[in-house]
Amino acid sequence: MKQRTPVVVNILIIIGLLIVFYYLFVQSYAFFSSPYFWGTVVIASILAYIHSAIGDLIENNKFKKLSEEEKASYLAEKKIPFLRRQYNAAFKKQSATEEKDILIDHGFDGIMELDNQLPKWWLGLFWFGTVFCIVYVAAFSFTDFAHPISEYDQEYKEQIASIAEFEKTQPPVTIETAEFLADNIAAGEEVFKTNCVSCHSEGGKGGIGPNLTDNFWNNQPEKKLFKNIFHVVDNGVTGTAMQAWGKNGVLTGRDIQNVAAYVYHINQEQPPITPAQGGAPAYGTEAHWEKE
Ligand code: HEC
Structure with a gap:
């Protein structure tokens, strides 16, 4: 007579399968806090217990019909722990x-x-x-x-x-409320790639528009660099190809805050791209920005 798998093992397998099943459909572990999940666990466990109880009855009946010798060997094998038995079975020959x-x-x-x-x-x-x-x-x-x-x-x-x-x-970002945040640089780079790269070239090294990585600025309406960039992008430079991105409604205040963080980053936190490295020559006068 064969040994049966302990009910605890069956329940663990069922719970494992339920977790896989729920995860596949919910796509997150949020179901752990759902009553449906725990409901199915409880119902499945009760069914497993009932199944095991019926198994016990059948086992008892069969056991009575065994010869003394078979009974002894069955009981001896039953004493071996489940995992040990599985391990032995893997190497047992018929x-x-x-x-x-x-x-x-x-x-x-x-x-x-x-x-x-x-x-x-x-x-x-x-x-x-x-x-x-x-x-x-x-x-x-x-x-x-x-x-x-x-x-x-x-x-x-x-x-x-x-x-x-x-x-x-969120209140809209204006030149008064805008601030430089390192977290905005990556988002600003995306804005730059979409809107600015055609004139200011990759990394802001300059082309149709001036080099944004050096310390020479044609437009210096503000005393601090970050505000200055925000101002120029918001209002543009009249009479040039640099349009008023904010005032024309192309970019939101938040977009400008982001792209200004990126331009500030390449200007202050990265080495300038010199003409020798393919950057555009200096344009405007040397700037002396106040500390941010
Ligand atoms: C169609 C071409 C063009 C595009 C697109 C463009 N710019 Fe400009 N930009 C210019 C030109 C030309 C100037 C120089 C204006 C001047 O003569 O002062 C300029 C000037 C600037 C300045 C001031 C530089 C200085 O030396 O004063 C900044 C900052 C700037 N642009 C940022 C941007 C950003 C950010 C974007 C994208 C949102 C952008 N530009 C898109 C052409 C462009």
Whole structure:
């Protein structure tokens, strides 16, 4: 008679599978705080206990029918801990009598085949996979549930809405409130690449527009560099190709705050790109900015 898997092991396997299942559908571990998850864990555990209790009854009945010798060997094996038993089983060979029972003799080609039973874990995974596949394909084909494209649309809408909400609640950034924040440099670089690179070239080394990495500035309406950049980008330079990005409504105050942080960064925190390195020659007068 075969030894049975302890109910605790079954429950652990079920919980493991449930976690995988929930994670696949929820795409985060947020389900750990959901009553549905713990509900299914409790129900699955109760079912596993019932299954194990029925197993106990059957086992008792079968046990009574065993010979004394078989009873003794069964009890001896039962004492071996579960994991130890699994380990031993991995190296155990079938005895000749066991093999005889499951032998399929082809006869015509002389090949001998053993009709081994599929392991329980294999069958379990197989049925789990089959059910999962049916549920998933049906959900994917007929509903929005777990559908990546509709999830993407949904998240996109939510993000646009939350940005709009943020802009509404946040006071707009003006030259008075704007400040240099190192955290804005990366976002500013994106604004620069989209809007400014065509004239000021990569890294602000200058082209149609002047070199933004050196200390020569044609426009110095403000005493401090960061405010100065904000001012020029906001108001532009009349009569030149440098338009008023803020006043024309192309960039928001927040965008200008970001791009100004980037220009400040390449001007103050990076070495200048000199004409020898492909930078545009000095334009305007040397600046003496007040400390920020
Ligand atoms: C169509 C070309 C063009 C684009 C695009 C452009 N600029 Fe300019 N920019 C200029 C020109 C030309 C000047 C020089 C104006 C002058 O003669 O004083 C200038 C001047 C500047 C100055 C002042 C430099 C100085 O020496 O006074 C800053 C700062 C500046 N631009 C930043 C930007 C930023 C940031 C962007 C992107 C949001 C941008 N520019 C987009 C052409 C451009």
